[in-house]
Amino acid sequence: MAVTIKDVARLAGVSASSVCRTLAAPDKVRPDTRERVQRAVAELGYYPNRAARGLITGRTGNLGLIVPDIANPFFPDIIKAVEARARELDYAVFLADTDEDPAAEVALIRAMSKQVDGFLLVSARCSDDELRSVYRDLPVVVVQRRVRHVPAVTFDDHDGILQAVGHLATLGHRRVAYVAGPRTSWSNKERQRILRLTTSAVGVELVDTGHAAPTLDGGTAVADLVLATGATAVMTFNDLMALGLLRRFRALGVEVPGDISVVGFDDIPLAELVDPPLTTIALAKQKAGRAGIDMLIGLLNNPETAAPRTVLPTQLTVRASTGPARRG
Amino acid sequence: MAVTIKDVARLAGVSASSVCRTLAAPDKVRPDTRERVQRAVAELGYYPNRAARGLITGRTGNLGLIVPDIANPFFPDIIKAVEARARELDYAVFLADTDEDPAAEVALIRAMSKQVDGFLLVSARCSDDELRSVYRDLPVVVVQRRVRHVPAVTFDDHDGILQAVGHLATLGHRRVAYVAGPRTSWSNKERQRILRLTTSAVGVELVDTGHAAPTLDGGTAVADLVLATGATAVMTFNDLMALGLLRRFRALGVEVPGDISVVGFDDIPLAELVDPPLTTIALAKQKAGRAGIDMLIGLLNNPETAAPRTVLPTQLTVRASTGPARRG
DNA sequence: GAACGTGCTGGAATCGTTTCCAGCGTGTGT
DNA sequence: ACACACGCTGGAAACGATTCCAGCACGTTC
Known part of the structure; x- marks a missing residue:
């Protein structure tokens, strides 16, 4: 039913290896091979199966985004920016909501960890030790939190x-x-x-x-x-x-x-x-989302980097709810 | 590094098949085998690799949730309900935002379709034909939309x-x-x-x-x-x-x-x-999210069902922005 | 013209899990 | 006591992609 690499290989008259190479490193195959493969890919609408790829590369191409409460209007702006940036970089985002419960947070992280390459934890509610322990297993970036040794995006x-x-x-x-x-x-x-x-x-x-x-x-x-x-x-x-x-x-x-x-x-x-x-x-909520993803993917590609930090500006916005003090 | 089914099998002194069976159908293994396997699973903290499972079962355990704009406060309530219900049923949710762009919507669906078992499309902006064409490939439930032959959750x-x-x-x-x-x-x-x-x-x-x-x-x-x-x-x-x-x-x-x-x-x-x-x-936004997931998973487990329909109630909430008409 | 190196290619192994199948051992019925 | 059936088990194949390795066909050099 689904079109696999073998279908492409057969149509192009080459081996699966060559299809794979054409897609991963086009300059490693002869131009005429490349062209035939590309034509076959286009004709069949081939798109590699990420699960299969993940099995061998050890990477899922997914990121986990965990927030305390989606319905809190603070988060959608961040979620939106995260989602957009992740998609630009060809990652898909699993979203989860912890209902402000630290225990649920830890449980969620454990449950999702096999399915993602890393986590973006926004306003994480769990303990420092738990965060560090997650970070030992998997790249993690926290947003709006600072924990020793864990990469973070914070606001000033x-x-x-x-x-x-x-x-x-x-x-x-x-x-x-x-x-x-x-x-x-x-x-x-x-x-x-x-x-x-x-x-x-x-x-x-x-x-x-x-x-x-x-x-x-x-x-x-x-x-x-x-x-x-x-x-x-x-x-x-x-x-x-x-x-x-x-x-x-x-x-x-x-x-x-x-x-x-x-x-x-x-x-x-x-x-x-x-x-x-x-x-x-x-x-700067959108910036935080974007910066978080950039940091996380940077970590994914360069695991040995020391935990980076980004601090984003804050700005008092004066509207009408503040005025001169009432006389004591 | 990650603990696999073989590790469990070795520790329990059984084959991988038995581990698999213990997890999928516990009543098909002898009680003592079951117990040894369960102990080993617990000791190692084993959790099956979904990518590998998906490869063979053809199911990913993931659902796609697509909305026009996460930042529109109409959606977070739905997203939250969807996410919660999906998790209860052991599905993970990929969230995507189309920025109100029908073309982006179609592109997103195509790109995600290999990674999910079905889609929940909330306030889908693309054409009826495109929706039906997606539905031919994959279970789809639309929320707040009605399209012939496509399962839907709508409001009255x-x-x-x-x-x-x-x-x-x-x-x-x-x-x-x-x-x-x-x-x-x-x-x-x-x-x-x-x-x-x-x-x-x-x-x-x-x-x-x-x-x-x-x-x-x-x-x-x-x-x-x-x-x-x-x-x-x-x-x-x-x-x-x-x-x-x-x-x-x-x-x-x-x-x-x-x-x-x-x-x-x-x-x-x-x-x-x-x-x-x-x-x-x-x-009834939360209900819509929950009903949508239930319908989608029902469809997943029972693909031959005719496209179901759910209609949720609406209720005028009178507050202070309406009053007697100004005299012409 | 022979030897060597280079550039591409296809085959095979692999990832972790599920599932099918064959076989083994035990228990039952005659 | 023998045959049969049944329950449970382990081995092997499969899913789809990637990657390593060997080999082949060139082109180059002496």
């Missing part, structure tokens, strides 16, 4: 947070709340750490409202807690949580930014659509 | 549109604009057709504002045209376009729903977050 959170804290300080805010994301999120810990540094440096008090799910509902759930802290501004782990806050604030009749300023993180497409449009720290 | 657009048109008519609207989506979209044509039927049935005039990209910017671009029609309400091909309209209306100082009511389509997660929250026709 420090710069973005510095801009945001500076922005709030300039507007007169002296007491800022931070709504933390998942405990298992490396970038949450990182942002929290950077926030502590930068706020204390400019004399802003940072109050912590504890962890919440990185979703709309997570944000909505902590809104009352945020108000209770008396903070005049609130920063969130991600935009979804910020939007959840806005929703609850509106229901309570709390004015944004009149009563409280809100700063998100990620600049998801929705951020500019809500009312008020959200001030947020924008990340 | 007629019911949703009927509800929406009734809702608008009740509010006194007599002139409703429709902002069409891509020409290549089957569901756009379908919705347009149903709209013509239902509006004329209740004595509402339908004005057409031509096609636009199914994106925020597409909606924004036609906003002025919509206003120029003098319609008191506007329905759009999808929610993104409706949100684009809202954005432009706000910029122009046009009140929603005071000056014009807006009804979207799809009920993407953003719909309830914007201001005003969007009245829209909700689709």
